Each structure stands twice: as structure tokens, then as C-alpha cells.
Amino acid sequence: MIRSFLSLLFVFLFVVSVKAQYRKEIQIPDIPGYVTLKCDFHIHTVFSDGSVWPTIRVREAWEQGLDAIAITDHIEYRPHADDMKKDLNRSYEIAKPLADQSGIILIRGTEITRKMPPGHLNAIFITDANKIEVDDWFEACKEAKNQGAFIFWNHPGWKAQQPEKTLWWEEHTRLHDAGLMNGIEAYNSDEYYPEALQWSREKSLTILANSDIHDPIGYNYNPAVTHRPVTLVFAAERSVDAIKKALENRQTAIYFEDKLVGEQKFLEPIFKASAKIVSAPVSLENKKTKYVMVHNSSDVDFVLKSTQNSVGYGYKKEVTLKANRTTLIDVSGKSDEVKNQSVLKLEYEVTNLIIAPEECMKVVIEVANK
Ligand SMILES: [Zn+2]
Numbered sequence: 001m002i003r004s005f006l007s008l009l010f011v012f013l014f015v016v017s018v019k020a021q022y023r024k025e026i027q028i029p030d031i032p033g034y035v036t037l038k039c040d041f042h043i044h045t046v047f048s049d050g051s052v053w054p055t056i057r058v059r060e061a062w063e064q065g066l067d068a069i070a071i072t073d074h075i076e077y078r079p080h081a082d083d084m085k086k087d088l089n090r091s092y093e094i095a096k097p098l099a100d101q102s103g104i105i106l107i108r109g110t111e112i113t114r115k116m117p118p119g120h121l122n123a124i125f126i127t128d129a130n131k132i133e134v135d136d137w138f139e140a141c142k143e144a145k146n147q148g149a150f151i152f153w154n155h156p157g158w159k160a161q162q163p164e165k166t167l168w169w170e171e172h173t174r175l176h177d178a179g180l181m182n183g184i185e186a187y188n189s190d191e192y193y194p195e196a197l198q199w200s201r202e203k204s205l206t207i208l209a210n211s212d213i214h215d216p217i218g219y220n221y222n223p224a225v226t227h228r229p230v231t232l233v234f235a236a237e238r239s240v241d242a243i244k245k246a247l248e249n250r251q252t253a254i255y256f257e258d259k260l261v262g263e264q265k266f267l268e269p270i271f272k273a274s275a276k277i278v279s280a281p282v283s284l285e286n287k288k289t290k291y292v293m294v295h296n297s298s299d300v301d302f303v304l305k306s307t308q309n310s311v312g313y314g315y316k317k318e319v320t321l322k323a324n325r326t327t328l329i330d331v332s333g334k335s336d337e338v339k340n341q342s343v344l345k346l347e348y349e350v351t352n353l354i355i356a357p358e359e360c361m362k363v364v365i366e367v368a369n370k
């Protein structure tokens, strides 16, 4: 009896352990007027030089809390060609049913793969990758655009193509002038390109951060330690059309390593929706110390450094608001003036929220003092 119970238990546990899969949401809040969608628009499969089947990409995206992905197999580089039927749309078609079933928005894409210049470009929201296989790279981009593509320059500072310096070439001006370059990867795989951030501002390009993953995602980004690079898209709703519109309107920020990079108009509401004072007003007096509790409900640690000397009170100069934790910040009265101040302002810069090259975002944490 015990034996059969144990074997039943074993069968049950086995079934459960095989079936159980978990999705870990990425905790970065929506901002007023928009949902914050977590996306990776640069992914490979066995249909080009990747090592996994398209449906696995969907499973990885689901487990890692993404809303949308684009599979972007190379048109011109397919080392498994002898083993695969030649159809540049297949990776999308194979992944689509599982994507629909699991609520992952799958965007049809491809990588136009040329030497520098112009290097590699991703075209997403296309309708037929086969038609983009043409000799002339400019014509390839034109065909993608005719299909409705949003086109971005991949890994502009990739050392294999730009070993000395990350340069903008004439060919990029040509593409840009013709409306055939709409965005740029400021982060790819594990590389950050500050030049791309600068160009995105000067030339009105949308910034993106993508994994460009070839192997199983966990090989490169162990979820216990880190996360894959993510493009945050601020969209009116969770749909393909809304993502496209948001990309065209430059409504993105990027999340990689421990950093968020993007315009202040996006990062500020993210910070405000994430970091909230959860303690009572302090009633601070001279020579007394009180604690302010700040809860950070996001997955991003906010690394704060004070920027201002306050009058009548002092506060912690360096503090990290840990992700999904509540942090104590001590505030001390330095003179009797503190009693007359109804609000104590803790002024910081957030060193890992980057709003321009060499510039991080400033915040003020306002503490009620009654
Ligand atoms: Zn590439």
C-alpha cells in the first residue's frame, strides 16, 4: 500500500515537475497614459545562425516576463541551410501559434546583414522576409519599408565591424534621409554604445536594447544573476499596432544590467511610480534623527547620491533603494530652523538612470515634517 502510494506520489511529482513552468514578471511600472511593455526585438533561431528552435524563443520570452519579441533571422547568413528548408518566413510561422497561445506578441522581422557600411539592420513589422532578399542593401531596406517596416541599425559599435571607433557613415545618412533608418541599438547583447545615444538625440532615432541571442537565453543571461537586455516600449495598449506606433514616436527606454537609459519624461514617472515613502511624517527637531522609509516596488535598484546641502537638516549622502525592498534613510536635525520646514527635500541624482550621455536623472524625495 505504502509502496503504491509512493509510486503514485512519484508519478504525481514527476508530472508536476515536468508541467510546472513559471513566468517571472519584470517589475517596471506603467506610466501615466501608457503601458510599459518589455520587448526584445533581436533574436535568432536555427533558421539563421542560432542554435534553438523558434518555439523555444517564445517559451523563453514567456518565462522571462516579456510582452513582445521579434525573431530576426539573418537573410544572408544561414549556416544550417543544408539542413533547413529555405523559407525566410518559417521561423516566424513556427513560433506564431505558441506565441498566440501564451500571450506573447510576436512581430515578424529579419536581419539585413551586410559588411560595414551599413552593417547589420533589423527590419521589423515586415510581411514577407523572402522578398527582402535582394542584392542591393538599399533596395532591401526599401522593400522592407514598402512592407511597413520599422528599421534600426544593429550593434553600431560591434568590434568585428568597427574595431577602432564607432563611426556614422555616409551610407547611414543615406538611409536616414530616405526614412529607412528609424532606430538604433544603444545596447546589444552585452555592449553599450553611448555614441548611439547621442545620435538618437541628434537624428531623432528610437533607442533599443536587445539580446541578439543565438544560444539558449540562459547561457548568456542566468536569471538568478542578471536579466536579458530589454527595450521598454511605452504604448497606448498591448498590441502590435500600438508597439509600432510607439517605436515610430520614439517612446522607448532601455533596461540593461542595472541601468535604465531614456528620456527624463519616461524615467521620471517610472521612478515616481516605483519609489514611494511608506513612513509617517517625521516631526524632526534639532539634534534628533528620524527615519524615512522608501519602498521600491520595481526590479531596478536605484543608486542615489546627494546633490544638495540642505539647511537645518542633513540626510544620508549615498543610499541604494534596493529593488523590491524598503530602505531606511536617516534624516537628522542640524538647527532649530528644521522645525519651521513643513517639507524636507532629499535631493539626489540617480546614478543608474541615464537621461543623456554623461547625465543622470535628478530626483527630490519630499518628506512631510509635521
Ligand atoms: Zn547582427
Ligand SMILES: [Zn+2]
Binding pocket: 042, 044, 111, 154, 212
Ligand atoms: Zn543578430
